[in-house]
Amino acid sequence: DMKVTQMPRYLIKRMGENVLLECGQDMSHETMYWYRQDPGLGLQLIYISYDVDSNSEGDIPKGYRVSRKKREHFSLILDSAKTNQTSVYFCASSRGGGGAETLYFGSGTRLTVL
Amino acid sequence: AQRVTQVQPTGSSQWGEEVTLDCSYETSEYFYCIIWYRQLFSGEMVFLIYQTSFDTQNQRNGRYSVVFQKSLKSISLVISASQPEDSGTYFCALSEASSSFSKLVFGQGTSLSVVP
Numbered sequence: 001d002m003k004v005t006q007m008p009r010y011l012i013k014r015m016g017e018n019v020l021l022e023c024g025q026d027m028s029h030e031t032m033y034w035y036r037q038d039p040g041l042g043l044q045l046i047y048i049s050y051d052v053d054s055n056s057e058g059d060i061p062k063g064y065r066v067s068r069k070k071r072e073h074f075s076l077i078l079d080s081a082k083t084n085q086t087s088v089y090f091c092a093s094s095r096g097g098g099g100a101e102t103l104y105f106g107s108g109t110r111l112t113v114l
Numbered sequence: 115a116q117r118v119t120q121v122q123p124t125g126s127s128q129w130g131e132e133v134t135l136d137c138s139y140e141t142s143e144y145f146y147c148i149i150w151y152r153q154l155f156s157g158e159m160v161f162l163i164y165q166t167s168f169d170t171q172n173q174r175n176g177r178y179s180v181v182f183q184k185s186l187k188s189i190s191l192v193i194s195a196s197q198p199e200d201s202g203t204y205f206c207a208l209s210e211a212s213s214s215f216s217k218l219v220f221g222q223g224t225s226l227s228v229v230p
Contacts, residue, residue, distance in 0.1 A: 031216055040123070042205055042220035050216070058217070088157065094216070103149075103218065105159035 002027050006091050006106035014114050019078035021109050023091030029104070031094045032074040034058075034066060036087040037108070043090060049074055081113045117141070118208050120221035127200075127228045133193040135224045137206035140187065143167075145211040149218065150178070150191045153203040162204075165189060196228045 004025045013019050025032065030051050035043040035058075045058030047066040055066050063085060067075045074093075078085055091106040117140045127133040139148065149164040163175040165182050172180050181190040193200055203225045207218040 035220075040222050042118070042120075042222045043207075043218075044220070045217055048216060059219075090157075090159070092159075103159075103161070108157040 002104060004091055004093055004104050004106040006089075006109050008109060009107065010110050012112045012114065013081050015083055016080050017113075019081045019085075019111065019113075021076040021078075021089055021091075021111070023074045023076070023106055025072055025074075025093040025104070027093060027095075027104065028071060029093035029095055030071070032068065033090075033092040033094075033103075034064070034074070034076045035090045035092065036060070037090060038087050046076065046089075081111075083113050085111065086113045087111060117219050118206060118221040120204075120206060120224050122224045123222070125224055125226045127193075127196045127226065129197060129228060129230050131196050133196045133200070133226065133228070134181075135191045135193075135204050135206075135226065136188070137190065137221055138186070138188045139206075139208045139219075139221075141208060141210060143210045143212055147209040147215060148180075148182075148189045149207045149209060150180070151205045151207065152200075153205060153223070155202065159205075162191070198228045198230055200228045201226055 007022045032049045034046040037043045044060050049055045049068045065077045089109045094103045119138045147166045150162040152160045163178045165173045165180050177194045179192045203223045205223045207220045209215045
């Protein structure tokens with residue numbers, strides 16, 4: 001079953017707390033992504049990972065970092081979360097080398113930072 | 115600056131009608147790809163159709179097709195015989211050869227409602 005799984009689905013944190021969003025995929029995809037979605041802005045790329053320990057900044061990396069120690073697992077970390085990081089976060093994966101049509105998305109994590 | 119623009123924040127249609135959703139984009143690359151996704155109310159993103167800059171014909175996938183106007187950097191998604199199940203938010207996304215097609219730049223989305 002081809003699937004991208006995100007945990008948790010909903011999360012509420014206070015400003016200044018650390019946040020860990022987790023993403024897993026069972027397709028052995030090389031490339032994984034973290035996006036955030038805000039009303040009126042569509043999805044914005046935070047980080048992209050081309051494989052284990054091969055991560056690259058996206059368009060809005062500030063305030064975020066990522067970790068990929070296993071191919072099937074990609075984490076997004078917010079150190080000292082800020083209220084403007086309240087958003088819906090999507091993880092996605094694809095086969096290596098592009099093929100945008102084969103991007104698989106998780107169901108999203110709705111993060112609220114109070 | 116927004117590189118992918120969907121100027122219609124919302125749209126509506128009646129059951130059975132044809133729906134057209136517009137998207138424009140900015141790129142200086144010769145080889146690129148435009149992909150359309152639909153986001154379900156659950157948040158899940160579903161791939162619909164894609165068109166590359168090298169395609170000489172408008173692509174079609176079931177009830178979905180596109181009208182690609184390369185010189186205008188414009189592409190429209192056409193949904194034939196729309197159904198209430200087609201309701202959701204539609205995103206177009208730009209993918210370029212310079213990033214090995216690994217990065218997608220999304221538009222703001224168009225929220226479509228199809229009523230019986």
